[in-house]
Amino acid sequence: MAFFRSVSALSKLRSRVGQQPSLANSVRWLQMQTSTNTDLYTEMKELVPEYQERVKKLKKEHGSVELGKITADMVLGGMRGMTALVWLGSAVDPDEGIRFRGMTIPDCQKTLPGAFPGGEPLPEAILWLLLTGKIPNKEQVDSLAQELRSRAKIPEYAYKAIDALPVSAHPMTQFTTGVMALQVESEFTKAYEGGIHKSRYWEPTYEDSLNLIARLPGIAAYIYRRIYKDGKIIPLDDSLDYGANYAHMLGFDDPEMLEFMRLYVSIHSDHEGGNVSSHTAHLVASSLSDPYLAFAAALNGLAGPLHGLANQEVLRWIRNIVKEFGTPNISTDQLSDYIHKTLNSGQVM
Secondary structure, three states: OOEOOHHHHHHHHHHHHOOOOOHHHHHHHHHHOEOOOOOHHHHHHHHHHHHHHHHHHHHHHHOOOOOOOOOHHHHHOOOOOEOOOOOOOEEEEOOOEEEEOOEEHHHHHHHOOEOOOOOOEOHHHHHHHHHHOOEOOHHHHHHHHHHHHHOOOOOHHHHHHHHOOOOOOOHHHHHHHHHHHHHHHOHHHHHHHOOOOHHHOHHHHHHHHHHHHHHHHHHHHHHHHHHHOOOOOOOOOOOOOHHHHHHHHHOOOOHHHHHHHHHHHHHOOOOOOOOHHHHHHHHHHOOOOOHHHHHHHHHHHHOOOOOOOHHHHHHHHHHHHHHHHOOOOOOHHHHHHHHHHHHHOOOOO
């Protein structure tokens, strides 16, 4: 499934209603703002009412504006090319690559705080940028890192739920199981059952989201070590940031690996909001399912061979090539023949 980027949708809307100033200037102004609050919750508490009013105004003033036409090919092709959602977090340009709140990866590397001067952007900084549209300072990023560490303890029953599966179970199956086990502590579910007003849904959603984000590295690292390292858990290091701690819990403490993981987590933190897994999360959450349920559904979408599992499929395909020819030194003609062989057999590449 593919969807127009949020910027494309908003650009079409702007062009049809003559909005000024331009979206590009709005994005540029947004990213130049800096946060003044020390903690993320306080920042969000100020911003959410503004976003809520903005959406109300947009629907009231421009709700009848057409954003395009729908063809049978689009429907039969899995909504390909349809304007289907608005997403502020990121957009993928075919030439420049991904932008987070209008900022390219080099922009983020230059502007966002790192673990040390000139270091890769910290995932906590990207998270702050994605949620607020503002550039955090080092104090704010350190505060968020500490908050995530304080939320990172994984209950024993989550490990037991994973352990109930065979070690041979696919890592994504184990991952989804771990996330679903955490769902029993959902703050959103408790608040909804308690009759919370819909204007405050964001508050327990925020709590669930941060708790889940904080615990994901520990769950993922446990699954890796369960499969490859006899299940020996490496505890979280309270002196390390989010990305570095993930590398540490996996069992890699080389400084270069810590920096690599910071960058890796940062650049994979968001992806337009319209691919299979992201859209699945939005769709499930739209029914007021809590973040755990929505994220678990997203993981199941990610596990498909035309999405996240494609990485594994590529490795398997390369290994099969080497196995067939008995050497990694394969000629262009041999590779071309093998590609045609794969396609002619009805397999997906």
